[in-house]
Amino acid sequence: MEKLRYERPIIRRLDSEMPNKFGMRTDYRPTTQIDGVPVKSLIDKFGSPLFVISEKVLRSQYRKARKAFTTRYPKVQFAWSYKTNYISAVCNVFHQEGSWAEVVSGFEFQKALGNGVKGSKIIFNGPDKSEEDLEMAIQHNALIHIDHLEELYTLTELAERHNTKPRVAIRVNMDTGVYPMWDRFGFNYENGQAWDALNKILHSGRLELVGLHCHIGTFMLSAQAYAVAAGKLAELAIGVQRKFNHTIKYIDMGGGFTSRNTLKGAYLPGTDTNPSFDDYAEAITTALLNADFSSEFLPTLVLETGRALVDDAGYILGTVISNKRSSKGKRITIVDIGVNLMFTSFWYDHKVTPAQEFTQYTEDTTLNGPLCMNIDVLRESVSLPLLNKGDNIVVHSVGAYNMTQWMQFITLRPAVVMIDNDGNPHIIREKENLNSVNGQERIPNHLDHFEL
Numbered sequence: 001m002e003k004l005r006y007e008r009p010i011i012r013r014l015d016s017e018m019p020n021k022f023g024m025r026t027d028y029r030p031t032t033q034i035d036g037v038p039v040k041s042l043i044d045k046f047g048s049p050l051f052v053i054s055e056k057v058l059r060s061q062y063r064k065a066r067k068a069f070t071t072r073y074p075k076v077q078f079a080w081s082y083k084t085n086y087i088s089a090v091c092n093v094f095h096q097e098g099s100w101a102e103v104v105s106g107f108e109f110q111k112a113l114g115n116g117v118k119g120s121k122i123i124f125n126g127p128d129k130s131e132e133d134l135e136m137a138i139q140h141n142a143l144i145h146i147d148h149l150e151e152l153y154t155l156t157e158l159a160e161r162h163n164t165k166p167r168v169a170i171r172v173n174m175d176t177g178v179y180p181m182w183d184r185f186g187f188n189y190e191n192g193q194a195w196d197a198l199n200k201i202l203h204s205g206r207l208e209l210v211g212l213h214c215h216i217g218t219f220m221l222s223a224q225a226y227a228v229a230a231g232k233l234a235e236l237a238i239g240v241q242r243k244f245n246h247t248i249k250y251i252d253m254g255g256g257f258t259s260r261n262t263l264k265g266a267y268l269p270g271t272d273t274n275p276s277f278d279d280y281a282e283a284i285t286t287a288l289l290n291a292d293f294s295s296e297f298l299p300t301l302v303l304e305t306g307r308a309l310v311d312d313a314g315y316i317l318g319t320v321i322s323n324k325r326s327s328k329g330k331r332i333t334i335v336d337i338g339v340n341l342m343f344t345s346f347w348y349d350h351k352v353t354p355a356q357e358f359t360q361y362t363e364d365t366t367l368n369g370p371l372c373m374n375i376d377v378l379r380e381s382v383s384l385p386l387l388n389k390g391d392n393i394v395v396h397s398v399g400a401y402n403m404t405q406w407m408q409f410i411t412l413r414p415a416v417v418m419i420d421n422d423g424n425p426h427i428i429r430e431k432e433n434l435n436s437v438n439g440q441e442r443i444p445n446h447l448d449h450f451e452l
């Protein structure tokens with residue numbers, strides 16, 4: 001074994017931050033490899049920082065989720081939430097597994113088409129669909145989930161103009177006992193607007209009502225909330241069956257399941273408290289099976305799970321730039337991963353592990369990124385061994401939203417690598433270069449020269 005570097009003993013001032021009855025610690029094992037590929041070799045080859053996605057974890061998460069639902073309910077269909085991570089290789093893993101696409105903009109719709117998803121297997125959500133977007137969706141026979149009355153009227157008019165009957169669902173929001181309620185998307189259940197919208201659609205006869213949709217929130221810590229939501233959508237579907245003798249083909253429960261992350265300020269780590277796929281599946285399928293559907297009219301259950309499928313498959317690797325002490329004496333370690341790449345660090349205490357062996361001394365450390373911004377904090381306080389310049393770290397569960405919400409600020413976005421099932425890394429998104437930014441810019445003639 002390699003002789004470890006001498007570290008002087010330290011006297012540690014006791015800080016009262018983040019107390020926990022288990023004395024929450026960082027996972028005291030280094031993450032030296034991901035799916036058998038050494039972290040150091042990934043950084044040597046592709047640079048630092050670097051996003052890494054495990055195809056193995058993507059597939060196993062998907063299969064786990066699918067199994068939880070298909071063992072409890074006869075008709076289940078997943079649709080990959082593009083905005084959670086729309087790097088094409090990631091989307092295609094889910095499409096290979098049988099997932100449709102769930103998109104929330106014209107851009108995402110085109111990305112799904114580009115990936116080879118048939119329009120009829122694209123669910124089009126979101127509050128801002130332009131007339132052109134809706135025409136594209138109609139042309140491709142997509143499933144259009146109506147968000148508000150203006151959209152319903154535009155769609156009715158387009159249906160008439162094109163002499164077609166677009167396939168639609170409405171998005172419904174409701175009180176599920178979790179607050180604050182997400183009531184700005186879709187039609188509210190309790191105040192009757194959802195029922196109004198259904199009546200307008202069915203009486204007009206110009207749209208083909210095929211589904212009911214909800215997406216009650218994200219990182220939902222309560223599985224029970226889904227049971228409430230499923231029950232309310234079932235009520236609406238049964239109401240439609242009774243009044244119009246019209247069968248709703250699917251009930252779409254959206255996404256929002258948790259990953260293994262820990263919300264900031266949580267008392268216990270997410271790995272201990274977050275519901276499992278089985279918990280969510282049990283809540284949702286029980287509510288649907290117990291509703292008044294006869295077997296022949298049992299709707300297909302659609303799930304648009306994003307975060308729970310991709311988050312734990314994503315890592316970001318980084319390198320230590322320097323160490324310093326704060327005015328209070330607390331250790332600050334600066335790494336090359338900024339909040340521009342880890343938007344989710346504003347909400348989660350992401351697990352951070354060193355990528356090399358270390359000694360037993362640890363210290364509460366603030367982990368800062370490299371940006372010239374005071375808010376560039378990856379972890380306020382995390383127990384870490386002494387890390388030196390050039391050491392590497394691995395941040396866990398960053399596969400959801402970071403690769404779509406990342407910001408191009410001060411520096412360029414790094415490469416994204418996927419490790420396939422056989423342990424081969426593939427670049428799935430190139431590192432950006434100067435032209436990624438300058439290519440979009442135009443300089444007016446009078447500004448293209450100067451003398452200094």
Ligand SMILES: *Cc1c(COP(=O)(O)O)cnc(C)c1O
Binds near residue numbers: 081125254256400
């Ligand atoms: C964002 C979103 C999802 C996915 O949510 P997750 O929290 O990532 O599971 C699903 N459906 C809709 C309508 C969304 O907006």
